[in-house]
Amino acid sequence: MRSQEPPVDSGRWRLDALDGERRARSEFQERTAGRRQHWVDANPYYYGKVARLLRHIIEPGCSVLHLRCETGYFLDAVAPGRGIGVEISPAMVAVAAKAYPHLEFVCSEPQDYAGQGPFDYVLCSNISDTPDVLALLENAARQCGPRSRLILYSYNYLWQPLLEWASRRGRRAPVMEPNWLSIEDLQCFLNLAGFELIRTFRVVLLPKKIPLLSEFANRVLAWIPGLSSLCMTSVLVARPVPRPRPVGDISVSVIVPCKNEEGNIAAAVARIPEMGRGTEIIFCDDKSTDETLRAVEQAIRDNPRRNIRLVHGPGVCKAHNVWCGFRAATGEALMILDADLAVMPEELPYFLNALAAGSGDLINGSRMVYPIANNAMKFLNFMGNKGFSFLFSLLFGHYIKDTLCGTKVLWREDFKRIESLIGAWGVEDLWGDYDLLFGATKRSLVIHDLPVHYQERISGVTKMRRVFWNGLRMLRMLLAAWRKLRLEYY
Numbered sequence: 057m058r059s060q061e062p063p064v065d066s067g068r069w070r071l072d073a074l075d076g077e078r079r080a081r082s083e084f085q086e087r088t089a090g091r092r093q094h095w096v097d098a099n100p101y102y103y104g105k106v107a108r109l110l111r112h113i114i115e116p117g118c119s120v121l122h123l124r125c126e127t128g129y130f131l132d133a134v135a136p137g138r139g140i141g142v143e144i145s146p147a148m149v150a151v152a153a154k155a156y157p158h159l160e161f162v163c164s165e166p167q168d169y170a171g172q173g174p175f176d177y178v179l180c181s182n183i184s185d186t187p188d189v190l191a192l193l194e195n196a197a198r199q200c201g202p203r204s205r206l207i208l209y210s211y212n213y214l215w216q217p218l219l220e221w222a223s224r225r226g227r228r229a230p231v232m233e234p235n236w237l238s239i240e241d242l243q244c245f246l247n248l249a250g251f252e253l254i255r256t257f258r259v260v261l262l263p264k265k266i267p268l269l270s271e272f273a274n275r276v277l278a279w280i281p282g283l284s285s286l287c288m289t290s291v292l293v294a295r296p297v298p299r300p301r302p303v304g305d306i307s308v309s310v311i312v313p314c315k316n317e318e319g320n321i322a323a324a325v326a327r328i329p330e331m332g333r334g335t336e337i338i339f340c341d342d343k344s345t346d347e348t349l350r351a352v353e354q355a356i357r358d359n360p361r362r363n364i365r366l367v368h369g370p371g372v373c374k375a376h377n378v379w380c381g382f383r384a385a386t387g388e389a390l391m392i393l394d395a396d397l398a399v400m401p402e403e404l405p406y407f408l409n410a411l412a413a414g415s416g417d418l419i420n421g422s423r424m425v426y427p428i429a430n431n432a433m434k435f436l437n438f439m440g441n442k443g444f445s446f447l448f449s450l451l452f453g454h455y456i457k458d459t460l461c462g463t464k465v466l467w468r469e470d471f472k473r474i475e476s477l478i479g480a481w482g483v484e485d486l487w488g489d490y491d492l493l494f495g496a497t498k499r500s501l502v503i504h505d506l507p508v509h510y511q512e513r514i515s516g517v518t519k520m521r522r523v524f525w526n527g528l529r530m531l532r533m534l535l536a537a538w539r540k541l542r543l544e545y546y
Contacts, residue, residue: 074187074188077187078144078165078187080232081144081185081187081232082144082145083145084232085143085144085145085147085148086145086146086147086148087147088229088230089145089147089148089150089151090147090151091229092126092127092148092151092229093127093129093151093155095228095229096127096129099263099264100265101263101264101265101270102260102263102264102288103129105259105260105263105274105289105545106130106209106259106260106289106291107129107130107133107134108544108545109257109259109291109545110130110133110134110179110207110209110291111133111134111135111545112498112544112545113177113205113207113257113291113293113500114134114136114177114179114207115176115177115473115499116134116135116136116137117135117136117137118136118137118138118176118177119136119137119138119139119175119176119177120134120136120138120139120140120175120176120177120178120179121140121142121171121173121175121177121178121179121196121199122139122140122141122142122178122179122180122181123142123166123169123178123179123180123181123192123195123196124142124143124144124166124180124181124182124185124186125141125142125143125152125161125179125181126143126148126152126181126182127148127151127152127155128141128152128153128155128156128159128161129155130179130181130209131156131159131179132155132156132159134177134179136159136177138175139159139160140159140160140161140162140171140175141159141160141161141162142161142162142163142164142166142169143161143162143163144163144164144165144166145163146163149161149162149163166180166186166192166195166196167188167191167192167194167195168195169195169199171199173198173199173200173201174199174200174201174204175199175200175201175204176201176203176204176205177204177205177206177207178196178199178200178204178205178206178207179207179209180192180193180196180206180207180208180209181209183208183209183210183235183237183242184210184211184231184235184236184237185231185232185235186235189235189237189245190245190248190249193206193245193246193248193249193251194249194250196249197249197250197251197296200296201296202296202298202299203295203469203470204295204296205254205293205294205295205500206246206251206293206294206295206296207291207292207293207294208242208246208290208291208292208294209289209290209291210237210242210289210290210291210292211236211288211289211290212258212285212286212287212288212289212290213236213237213238214285214286215288216236239256239290239292242290242292243292246292246294250296250297251294251295251296251297252294252295252296252297252298252502253292253293253294254293254294254295254500254502255292255293255453255500256290256291256292256293257290257291257292257293257545258278258284258285258287258289258290258291259274259278259287259288259289259291259545260274260278260287260288260289261273261274261277261278261283261286261287261288262274263288279542293500295500295502297414298413298414299414300412300413300414301412301414302412303331303332303405303408303409303412304332304333305332305333306331306332306333306387306388306389306408306411306412307332307333307334307335307336307386307387307388307389308331308332308333308334308335308336308387308388308389308391308408309335309336309338309381309385309386309387309389309390309391309468310328310335310336310337310338310391310393310404311338311340311378311381311382311385311390311391311392311393312324312337312338312339312340312381312393312394312395313340313342313369313374313377313378313381313392313394313395314339314340314341314342314344314348314352314395315341315342315343315344315348315369315374315377315395316344316345316346316348317344317348317395317396317515318344318346318347318348318350318351318515319514319515320395320396320397320513320514320515321339321348321351321352321354321355321395322351322354322355322358323397323514323515324337324339324393324395324397324401325337325355325358325359325362325364327397327400327401327402328393328401328404329401329402329404329405330362331404331405331408332387332389332408334363334387335362335363335387336363336364336365336385336386336387337362337363337364337365338365338366338367338381338384338385339352339355339364339365339366339367339395340367340368340369340377340378340380340381341366341367341368341369342369342370342371342372342374342377343368343369343370343371349366352364352366353366365384367380367381367384368380369381373486373487374486374487374488375478375484375485375486375487375488375491378392378488379475379478379488382468382471382475385468387468388467388468388469389408389411389465389466389467389468390465390466390467390468390471391404391407391408391463391464391465392462392463392464392465392488393462393463394462394463396513397511397513397514398432398510398511398512398513399421399423399461399462399463399508399509399510399511400508400509400511403508403509404463404465406506406508407419407421407463407465407506408465410465410504410506411465411466411467415502415504416501416502416503416504417466417467417470417496417501417502417503418464418465418466418470418492418493418496418501418502418503418504419464419465419466419504419506420456420458420459420461420464420493420503420504420505420506421458421461421462421463421464421505421506421507421508422456422457422458422461422505422506422507422508423441423458423461423508423510424441424442424445424457424458425457425507426507426508426509426510428510429510429511429512430512431512432510432511432512432513433510440460440527440530441458441459441460444459444460444527444530444531444534445457445458445459445460447531447534448493448534451534451538451542452497452537452538452541452542454493454497454503455505456493456503456505457505458505459489459490459493460487460489460530461489461508462487462489463508464489464492466492466496466501470496470499470501473495473499474491474492474495474496474499474501475495477491477494477495477498477499478491478495479491480540481494481533481536481537481540482532482533482536482537482539482540483529483532483533483536485533486529490530490533490534490537494537494541497541498541
């Protein structure tokens, strides 16, 4: 005789079970909402550290959607121009709205919220208290635009035993935590939801303030590889996976900074290819003392079918000259091509293709992959480039093989975001390479190397002299930027 199978409880074994989980969490939060701010106030050191990191990542004045915002503390901390917080219980929404009346709060399950996006930043907290992480992230993706950034704030699963003990002993807010996720788990969810992980921050090795010891642990030990994986809090920054754009739809501006380069102007015009929907060539003459200015004017007359423009630089340094060209440009994609033509102009389409494909937000030329032509780069310059690239990669967590290649390409809209950071690193960048790299890092842009062939200049002489003095200045820039970009949030 066949044994009778037990009836299937659809409410327990199907998706209805997740609705039951959500209701349980909403009811739990409804009962505990009045005490939540107490726990924030009782741990100002920890919450202050996390808020400091979020302010480092999120540009003030931007639009921010915070899914699972709790009391609104972090949403207010990042000073949004437009801030909307979403929570799962009316009581918590009421607490947040009373504390921060200048912000907007909505009661909704995070996976169901239908916002008025896109938002510049979408911040997701309480991932460990979310029954369906993938559904939450898929909805977050719907609130993002092409340049939006998603930020995940989560606890390190290695802290699970200690945090659960603290909750049981009344030393931490009571919570319902079904998910303890590793960085790899979160990255898997991000990929499935259509995001690309850009960067991972690990902070707070010691969450309680103990004079001297806490700052030493959190500002020194927490930065050491290996020990950083023990930090209590992980913050992941991701972007929506870019949709490739047709190259033919993109307008291009090629900025050619020049000072005493009369012999290279005509060759530059002849060798710079027409790209995208149209290419404008902007020669930025930095108060040359030779015939560069006349050479540019002659090139304009000789090439009436090409869009060639002349911009007068301030005569201060290459960086200021390039910024003048960027501000005058009308193209969607901005390219820098040094007037020495040591980087082949014929390779510029590779940069546009990489930018259009979404390979990176800043495409950085790298001269350190292919063999370098004889006399194209002096030995001390070569070793300096190697050293500074190594330091940049070590200090900022981005692998860059050549920080000082003059050929860089980015979207004009992204330069506008970087522009406010120019000169903010404590030591002025005379060349502009580090201002772009540091700014892109601060704005969570993706930097991608593109190997180029580097040749000896045909005409003129190099402007990179005083190698020791320049190297010392670059080292000071790296250390100054490191203090701002790394120590700023530890």
